[in-house]
Amino acid sequence: MTQRITTVVFDIGNVLVQWDPRHLYRRIFATHDEVEHFLGNVCTSAWNLEIDGGKPFAEAVEELVARFPEHEMEIRAFDGRWNEMVPGLVPGTLALMERLEARGAPLYAITNFSAEKFAESRLRFPFFDRFRGTIVSAHERLLKPERAIFELLLARYRLQAEECLFIDDSADNVAGARAVGMAAHHFKSAAALEKELAAYQLI
Numbered sequence: 702m703t704q705r706i707t708t709v710v711f712d713i714g715n716v717l718v719q720w721d722p723r724h725l726y727r728r729i730f731a732t733h734d735e736v737e738h739f740l741g742n743v744c745t746s747a748w749n750l751e752i753d754g755g756k757p758f759a760e761a762v763e764e765l766v767a768r769f770p771e772h773e774m775e776i777r778a779f780d781g782r783w784n785e786m787v788p789g790l791v792p793g794t795l796a797l798m799e800r801l802e803a804r805g806a807p808l809y810a811i812t813n814f815s816a817e818k819f820a821e822s823r824l825r826f827p828f829f830d831r832f833r834g835t836i837v838s839a840h841e842r843l844l845k846p847e848r849a850i851f852e853l854l855l856a857r858y859r860l861q862a863e864e865c866l867f868i869d870d871s872a873d874n875v876a877g878a879r880a881v882g883m884a885a886h887h888f889k890s891a892a893a894l895e896k897e898l899a900a901y902q903l904i
Contacts (some may be wrong), residue, residue: 733777793891846877
């Protein structure tokens with residue numbers, strides 16, 4: 702690695718903590734096809750992204766219930782049983798974060814996250830507060846992979862893009878970070894991330 706990296710910027714969902722609505726809806730619906738139909742047509746990724754972009758959860762739920770009254774119970778579960786979508790940590794990644802922290806690497810986060818659920822998750826996962834700074838999409842009304850959310854991180858915390866390694870499970874978000882000059886790792890597993898961190902001499 703020729704690029705001198707000093708700072709590590711984490712995504713949170715599916716890098717540090719697991720998130721997948723299927724964990725919940727497999728308990729609600731009888732079949733795989735029912736789960737996929739519901740998530741593909743009712744509580745869609747685009748609808749969830751509106752919440753991550755700053756729409757209040759309650760408002761988003763009421764709008765969707767009005768459109769799909771036959772699914773009211775299932776829609777309300779997306780809010781009321783949200784924690785069931787988050788079964789726990791992604792194996793191995795928090796340990797890497799702690800090794801980076803022990804070496805003195807400045808750690809930050811950029812996450813697409815609803816305001817309400819981020820507040821709840823900070824209580825459940827206290828390590829969220831160990832970042833030197835966190836950009837939450839709903840707070841800023843900006844979303845990855847938009848250029849502006851990466852530029853906000855750099856400006857707010859006075860970071861140099863070429864000194865940052867961004868880690869995300871989304872290829873689009875990785876591309877967004879690279880577009881502003883950051884190094885970026887497309888997260889697949891803690892083992893693969895460990896090799897990249899070692900290549901940058903961060904651990």
